[in-house]
Amino acid sequence: MNIEHVRTFLDVMETGNFNRTSERLHVTQSTVSARIKALEDSLGGHALFTRGRHGAAPTDYARKFQTHAVHLVRIWQQARHELALPRDYEAVLRIGIQFSYWDRVVDEWVISMRRSHPKVAVHMEADYSPAILNQIGEGALDIGILYRPDYAQEVTIENLGVERFIMYSTDTDHYAGIDPERYLFIDWSPHFKAAHLNLYPELQSSPVSMGIGSMAMSYLGRAGGTAYLPARMVRRDGSDISLRRIEDAEVIEQPVYAVYPQTSEKMAIVESAIEQLKAIIGQSEPTGDVSVK
Structure with a gap:
């Protein structure tokens, strides 16, 4: 064929x-x-x-x-890809990361992996949870990082921690000062959407909504407004935005999971990669106002 x-x-x-x-x-x-x-x-x-x-x-x-x-x-x-590697490379670690999560950890993670495993090539791609799970089952990926895992045979699911979504604004630091017309709803995940609807139903039908974090940061930089953002994205973003944390708004926590085959010839590398990602996720988040330059 x-x-x-x-x-x-x-x-x-x-x-x-x-x-x-x-x-x-x-x-x-x-x-x-x-x-x-x-x-x-x-x-x-x-x-x-x-x-x-x-x-x-x-x-x-x-x-x-x-x-x-x-x-x-x-x-x-x-x-x-694997057969084309130089002879001194031992393996390729193939990783799939949730679309709305990849841009907040991928560079730190790859740098960490390259330092600890210099003879392991790293391939990363972004996708949605169902597609990542399918590729894990097919053997096309070694690790999947996602928000919503489905339990399956011969697959290990490990909780990596939580992603903390915090409400930030360019306009105010209190919920009463939010202008609903300037609120940007970002659909980070089904879990986030349900929690947001339960907490603030009056903000769910905002005039502008987006599904990609980097797009939302660009929009806030030009138009201003209020939105829920991951603490890690706010800390690492390189744009010129002054953001004020809405102190009396609830924090929404989204569990993050690693999924990988129960048996693999790369298991030692997989376990090392997951431990390094846990350390990155566990880094402290910013508090109060943030000037992102």
Whole structure:
């Protein structure tokens, strides 16, 4: 089975059209057709698409094969990366981090890992909890850092601590002084959203809402306002913002978990990486007003 044929199949599943796939992959339409036909032959002659005036509709067999195809491409990419390492490297540690969490720990963590394990290459990527859990199960990731783990066989789930979300403002230091029209709601996680709704339902339907922390910090720097921010992000952000902590607002705590296979030839490295992350998460948070320069 040719990996390029599998990649072409996945692209057609996304576009629903052989023409669009040929444009995206910079090949001719006849090449796309030939690749799909060759893949069908390697799968025992099962048809993958029904082509018509409106594009290419996947068959039931194609939908069943899609999950396996994604896994094949991931494993192929992993194998290529590990085999391409210089000879003096011992292993690659592959880590997936929750989208809304990665930008607050990744640089410190990688620096720490490179110092303690100079012969271990580190690959990091950001994704959402379900996708990270799937890749842990498939063996495509060694560690997953996420907010909401699902319990599964042959997987270890370890509580790393909590992420503390604190209400900050450019305008005031008391809740009564908040202008609801200048409140920015950031959807950090389902747990955060539920806690926020319970504490401050009047702020849930704010005029502006975002789902990415770095975007929110940029917005606050230009427009000002009030928002819940992770203490670590406020301490480390390099933008020019003067933030005042809302002293009488509740702190919302979000548990953070590490997920990894119960058995792995890299277990010593995995355990070391998790201990280093715990130390980073446990660092003190800022108190009171913060001038972020």
